Amino acid sequence: MAVTMRQVASHAGVSLKTVSNVVNQYEHVSASMRARVMAAIDELGYQMNVTARNLSTGRTGMLALAVPELRLPYFAELADAVMSAADRLGYTVLIEPTTGDPAGELEVLRSPRRSMTDGLIYSPTALREADAAALAVDFPMVLLGERSLRSDVDHVAMANEAGGTMLTEHLLARGCRRIALIGAHDSEVGAGSLRVRGVRGALARAGLDPDDLPSAGSQRWSRETGRAAVAELLARGERFDALVALNDAMALGAMRALWDAGVDVPGEVRVAGFDDIEDSGYARPSLTTVNPGREEIARTAVRLLVDRIEGRAEAASEHQVPAELVVRESTG
Amino acid sequence: MAVTMRQVASHAGVSLKTVSNVVNQYEHVSASMRARVMAAIDELGYQMNVTARNLSTGRTGMLALAVPELRLPYFAELADAVMSAADRLGYTVLIEPTTGDPAGELEVLRSPRRSMTDGLIYSPTALREADAAALAVDFPMVLLGERSLRSDVDHVAMANEAGGTMLTEHLLARGCRRIALIGAHDSEVGAGSLRVRGVRGALARAGLDPDDLPSAGSQRWSRETGRAAVAELLARGERFDALVALNDAMALGAMRALWDAGVDVPGEVRVAGFDDIEDSGYARPSLTTVNPGREEIARTAVRLLVDRIEGRAEAASEHQVPAELVVRESTG
DNA sequence: CTGAAAGCGCTAACAT
DNA sequence: ATGTTAGCGCTTTCAG
Numbered sequence: 001m002a003v004t005m006r007q008v009a010s011h012a013g014v015s016l017k018t019v020s021n022v023v024n025q026y027e028h029v030s031a032s033m034r035a036r037v038m039a040a041i042d043e044l045g046y047q048m049n050v051t052a053r054n055l056s057t058g059r060t061g062m063l064a065l066a067v068p069e070l071r072l073p074y075f076a077e078l079a080d081a082v083m084s085a086a087d088r089l090g091y092t093v094l095i096e097p098t099t100g101d102p103a104g105e106l107e108v109l110r111s112p113r114r115s116m117t118d119g120l121i122y123s124p125t126a127l128r129e130a131d132a133a134a135l136a137v138d139f140p141m142v143l144l145g146e147r148s149l150r151s152d153v154d155h156v157a158m159a160n161e162a163g164g165t166m167l168t169e170h171l172l173a174r175g176c177r178r179i180a181l182i183g184a185h186d187s188e189v190g191a192g193s194l195r196v197r198g199v200r201g202a203l204a205r206a207g208l209d210p211d212d213l214p215s216a217g218s219q220r221w222s223r224e225t226g227r228a229a230v231a232e233l234l235a236r237g238e239r240f241d242a243l244v245a246l247n248d249a250m251a252l253g254a255m256r257a258l259w260d261a262g263v264d265v266p267g268e269v270r271v272a273g274f275d276d277i278e279d280s281g282y283a284r285p286s287l288t289t290v291n292p293g294r295e296e297i298a299r300t301a302v303r304l305l306v307d308r309i310e311g312r313a314e315a316a317s318e319h320q321v322p323a324e325l326v327v328r329e330s331t332g
Numbered sequence: 333m334a335v336t337m338r339q340v341a342s343h344a345g346v347s348l349k350t351v352s353n354v355v356n357q358y359e360h361v362s363a364s365m366r367a368r369v370m371a372a373i374d375e376l377g378y379q380m381n382v383t384a385r386n387l388s389t390g391r392t393g394m395l396a397l398a399v400p401e402l403r404l405p406y407f408a409e410l411a412d413a414v415m416s417a418a419d420r421l422g423y424t425v426l427i428e429p430t431t432g433d434p435a436g437e438l439e440v441l442r443s444p445r446r447s448m449t450d451g452l453i454y455s456p457t458a459l460r461e462a463d464a465a466a467l468a469v470d471f472p473m474v475l476l477g478e479r480s481l482r483s484d485v486d487h488v489a490m491a492n493e494a495g496g497t498m499l500t501e502h503l504l505a506r507g508c509r510r511i512a513l514i515g516a517h518d519s520e521v522g523a524g525s526l527r528v529r530g531v532r533g534a535l536a537r538a539g540l541d542p543d544d545l546p547s548a549g550s551q552r553w554s555r556e557t558g559r560a561a562v563a564e565l566l567a568r569g570e571r572f573d574a575l576v577a578l579n580d581a582m583a584l585g586a587m588r589a590l591w592d593a594g595v596d597v598p599g600e601v602r603v604a605g606f607d608d609i610e611d612s613g614y615a616r617p618s619l620t621t622v623n624p625g626r627e628e629i630a631r632t633a634v635r636l637l638v639d640r641i642e643g644r645a646e647a648a649s650e651h652q653v654p655a656e657l658v659v660r661e662s663t664g
Numbered sequence: 665c666t667g668a669a670a671g672c673g674c675t676a677a678c679a680t
Numbered sequence: 681a682t683g684t685t686a687g688c689g690c691t692t693t694c695a696g
Contacts, residue, residue, distance in 0.1 A: 051448060138334075223614045252611070256614045282588045347684075349683060387688050
């Protein structure tokens, strides 16, 4: 079918190894040899069979990135950033959707496809303490998130708690006294609980009751969840002068629901989110949020993973990427 | 390093082939044999080396999907849909970002990585007539878009022109008389020109001048492009009572810019887009748009490609996926 | 600097 | 129903 290296070799009248050397930019090949081989390659339209090389070298040049779903804008933007960073280091990214449930997140660790990738960038959102053992894998992996589940693996942590704190202090400074929360669930791990912790801490420090937070929302952090959560809060008759959504998508859905209900943002309720996804700057009103440093997270994760794959890694490390408060119209 | 099938075989005291049979669910294996092999697999923690199988079978089980960038919401949602559809048929998707320029779009056709995927779903947006020859590839491919460049390949076309027509007729029915266009560029192929054709056709039929369309915007169909385009139109002093953006992202950016300029939507200007991305339903005002049938496009493309890969394909076919007008607040 | 030969881990005829 | 034997196309010692 396709032209093989062997055919190129015989067409050029050289050995297989020589063709391999030329193709792989091996230094010590005479110019004439190289020219002859290149000519044969062109004439035959040879294309390297990457699978064969992969088997031979034991490497595939692919990194896996496990995320819940690409429809969630944060993960689409993250994937984009990871792909660019990987590309710069000569790697390709295989995106593995987990659907954001524990089963899917565990499955990606055990998938036979792991043998097709050199390593995994893993952003679990639904794993529970009980699943921690599954993280003891025998391939290079870097975890996105705090070192909550397993410690002997590289981590890239974003400033979740600090972000929650910033947001809350900002709202308090604007005069808010009763904050409602969207998207909090009981998981003990993951970004959500840390963000909530930041919120509670700031409230406590301000002398407010950190446990008196009206809250709604589910596991799937989508616009629809945000919209439904606000509908629920209003239906329950909750009162609040600020709304912290644990991500921007929910915040955008929430703002829409508030508008539908005739509640003015930021006049009556100030709204803030997390992630600084692109939409947030274009929403009406534009959304105050926390920029988690997506680009740096992506760059760092890829670098750590590639270092480990290529044997340059030391002990497992944890990197903290600083977050930044982005104040926009939704908080006045 | 990793456990091989051979080790499993000797551990279980059977031949290589038997292990292979068990692993591949081959029917004719005695229950006892199967149990013995499974036990060995568990004890050794065996995991199939997919790369080796790929080399041997000449298949990888991966489909490539070439799109400009995942940050553009339409492509993130499309990728999501393609991945789901592929998964249902037992395939994995490798996303190949093209950056949306001609070089990147050509590159993906020639990349050695094509030997790692069984076929390609290709959504060119920047290719010119001159590049048509590059589409003569020797691997299974399905093109997303009209049969404008090459005809002997499977196509899944969306109703671009019809969509433009629907949108325009809707706007005319609402009383609009002067439509501005965002995102039109001179490319002769691609979705843009077809959408524009639909707009012009409807205008002509209504007795309006189809060539008198204020227009702005560039190749990259992002929110920022939409915002900048409106800024430019306003700066030029153009007058218009409707705005058709060639995709939703630009429409959302445009609406934001109109709001910044104090122009009421839909009161003074009605706005419409294309794609029905998720954001459009949550925007304020929510955006009137054309739903191109993304799910069906994805399903159809994957099915066509897999049929071809697995040898069930006939002659090249063109599938038309119907579009649907989604009327929302932005057109009153 | 180039060639010969072995082998990566699996599948697939072909036997048995 | 299970075992044997060749490869798949490339990389990689090891010679020369």
